[in-house]
Amino acid sequence: MSATRAEICVVACAEAWRGDGEILAAAMGTCSILGARLARLTFEPGLLTTDGGALLTAEAVPFGAPAGAVEGWLPFREHLWLVQNGRRHVMMGASQIDRQGNTNISAIGDWARPKSQLLGVRGAPGNTICNPTSYWIPKQSTRVFVPEVDVVSGVGHDRAAGLGPRAARFHDLRRVVTDLAVFDFGTPDGSMRLVSVHPGVEVGQVRAATGFDLTIDGDVPETRQPTGEELRVIREVLDPKGLRYREVKA
Amino acid sequence: MGVVTSIEEIVGSLESGMTIGIGGWGSRRKPMALVRAIYRSSLTDLTIVAYGGPDVGLLCAAGKVRRVVAPFVTLDSIALEPHFRAARQRGAVDFTEYDEGMFMFGLLAAAHRLPFLPTRAGLGSDVMRMNPALRTVRSPYDDGEELVAVPALTMDVALVHMDVADTRGNGRYLGPDPYMDDLFAKASGRCFMSCDRLVEAGELGGPPQTLLVSRMHVTGVVETPGGGHFTDSGQGRDEMFQRHYAASAADPEAWAAFADRFLTGDEAAYQETVQQWREEGR
Numbered sequence: 001m002s003a004t005r006a007e008i009c010v011v012a013c014a015e016a017w018r019g020d021g022e023i024l025a026a027a028m029g030t031c032s033i034l035g036a037r038l039a040r041l042t043f044e045p046g047l048l049t050t051d052g053g054a055l056l057t058a059e060a061v062p063f064g065a066p067a068g069a070v071e072g073w074l075p076f077r078e079h080l081w082l083v084q085n086g087r088r089h090v091m092m093g094a095s096q097i098d099r100q101g102n103t104n105i106s107a108i109g110d111w112a113r114p115k116s117q118l119l120g121v122r123g124a125p126g127n128t129i130c131n132p133t134s135y136w137i138p139k140q141s142t143r144v145f146v147p148e149v150d151v152v153s154g155v156g157h158d159r160a161a162g163l164g165p166r167a168a169r170f171h172d173l174r175r176v177v178t179d180l181a182v183f184d185f186g187t188p189d190g191s192m193r194l195v196s197v198h199p200g201v202e203v204g205q206v207r208a209a210t211g212f213d214l215t216i217d218g219d220v221p222e223t224r225q226p227t228g229e230e231l232r233v234i235r236e237v238l239d240p241k242g243l244r245y246r247e248v249k250a
Numbered sequence: 251m252g253v254v255t256s257i258e259e260i261v262g263s264l265e266s267g268m269t270i271g272i273g274g275w276g277s278r279r280k281p282m283a284l285v286r287a288i289y290r291s292s293l294t295d296l297t298i299v300a301y302g303g304p305d306v307g308l309l310c311a312a313g314k315v316r317r318v319v320a321p322f323v324t325l326d327s328i329a330l331e332p333h334f335r336a337a338r339q340r341g342a343v344d345f346t347e348y349d350e351g352m353f354m355f356g357l358l359a360a361a362h363r364l365p366f367l368p369t370r371a372g373l374g375s376d377v378m379r380m381n382p383a384l385r386t387v388r389s390p391y392d393d394g395e396e397l398v399a400v401p402a403l404t405m406d407v408a409l410v411h412m413d414v415a416d417t418r419g420n421g422r423y424l425g426p427d428p429y430m431d432d433l434f435a436k437a438s439g440r441c442f443m444s445c446d447r448l449v450e451a452g453e454l455g456g457p458p459q460t461l462l463v464s465r466m467h468v469t470g471v472v473e474t475p476g477g478g479h480f481t482d483s484g485q486g487r488d489e490m491f492q493r494h495y496a497a498s499a500a501d502p503e504a505w506a507a508f509a510d511r512f513l514t515g516d517e518a519a520y521q522e523t524v525q526q527w528r529e530e531g532r
Contacts, residue, residue, distance in 0.1 A: 053426055053427070054426040054427040055426060073426075075426065075427040075428055075429070076275055076301075076350075076427060076429060076430070077354060077428070077429075077430060080350060080351045080354050083351055083371070084351065084369065084370070084371075106347065106376070107338070111376065111380055112341075113338070113339070113341040114338055114339060115339070116335075116339070117330070117335040117338035117339055118330065119322045119323075119324055119329060119330065120302075120320060120321055120322035120323060120324075120347055121321060121322070121347055121348075121349055121376075121377055122321055122322045122349075122350055123321070123349060123350040123351060123371075124349070124375070125349040125352070125371050125372045125373070125374070125375035125377050126349045126350065126351040126352065126369070126370070126371030126372070128374075128375075129370045129371060129372075129373050129374060129375075130370055130371065151376050151380075152374075152375050152376040152379075153375060153376070154375070155373070155374040155375050159374040159375070160374055162374065163373055163374050163396075164396075166393065166394070166395050166396075167370065167373055167374075167395060167396055167397075168373075168374070170370070171374075
């Protein structure tokens with residue numbers, strides 16, 4: 001069984017939560033949501049996941065399925081308190097991300113009168129300053145991987161460092177997964193580093209889709225292949241309708 | 251204690267320049283019947299405080315809004331609210347943009363008569379740059395931590411929509427999420443509540459923890475069956491109609507036709523026209 005790019009991405013997203021234990025895996029975007037639930041169904045069974053709404057489901061449910069049995073209640077007010085509490089690792093989307101991991105979902109252009117108004121900062125400022133945060137970006141390009149974001153919604157390493165160690169002590173950017181590769185921030189200055197390229201992707205392609213200097217240490221490995229069991233869970237249990245292909249083409 | 255009133259009386263009691271909080275979240279359980287009535291009114295220069303959805307969009311489209319206070323404006327299943335986008339991109343509205351948690355802390359502060367509440371949310375982000383009046387506060391204890399002092403989000407009036415209410419102004423929600431509607435009620439000088447179904451006092455029934463809004467915080471209550479349409483309330487979101495709304499909003503001519511058809515008459519006319527539209531689509 002050979003895995004599609006979308007399935008590689010789902011597993012790469014799932015890996016973000018490895019070792020997290022009993023915390024909420026909060027996910028945005030199809031491959032990210034599938035990744036959270038896949039992690040729970042395989043190597044990280046302690047994770048808590050939702051139905052996409054206010055319910056903590058007793059088991060990880062298929063994408064878009066009703067909650068079924070419920071083990072907890074997490075309406076928006078409780079979710080926002082949980083952000084403060086900290087037992088949560090969020091994987092968000094980003095319209096722009098820069099080398100230091102600052103992200104923008106608010107507006108493109110000058111914030112005062114934007115060229116393109118996007119969502120607004122939503123929970124990104126609180127998420128990044130209070131919780132481990134990863135990103136899922138379904139279409140990497142130089143429009144998204146930019147030298148400097150227009151609006152800082154999610155806080156990157158330079159901004160966090162500017163706050164001092166006390167205020168930034170929960171700031172923890174983990175990994176960035178795109179349709180091409182996986183990145184982290186394991187460099188001395190906290191800038192973005194290429195961790196692995198997905199099977200079939202050249203390092204040059206990743207570089208060409210990145211609008212800033214990317215740290216690349218030596219030979220870059222391939223993102224790992226899904227196991228047979230992971231593929232079965234993605235295909236037969238979590239996403240039999242193939243909604244992952246709306247985000248990342250087969 | 252709330253008195254049973256009408257949509258027209260509620261909107262007639264509002265004034266231009268007021269700060270109006272609107273309950274719900276995104277495109278979920280919004281008091282749309284009241285929003286539509288404001289859309290038809292002569293009110294202007296409003297400050298709208300909301301976890302924004304089509305409520306904010308519609309009022310921006312009608313030129314009612316001077317300032318939006320929100321962490322986002324979205325239709326949920328359609329990410330971006332077209333009217334709000336257009337208003338921002340033409341520079342037609344001011345925007346106080348907060349993090350979602352900061353926004354809740356602002357509501358909590360207002361609901362509990364505190365000047366501010368402290369939080370980490372916002373630190374290091376451009377929320378501090380967009381809102382130069384925001385201040386931080388240092389912990390007076392040994393940790394000395396610096397936090398954002400989110401000012402109370404006080405408002406003149408709040409509008410919320412409940413599934414069921416009684417004639418005294420007690421409100422019950424039946425969905426999975428209360429959103430922040432009780433906080434809006436407590437944060438406002440006056441709260442008006444619309445509901446899908448109005449019952450006599452003592453007949454609300456149901457588990458007590460679903461009794462979200464108390465009459466002690468409610469000035470007036472009005473029965474508006476389907477008053478949350480097209481947002482997610484009661485029967486779920488009317489996705490087909492929301493798509494029609496969003497597609498129309500993206501084009502001036504299509505919007506003129508939409509507004510002419512759906513938004514010129516009163517609430518009863520709206521509900522009837524939506525029913526006709528639905529039958530045409532079959």
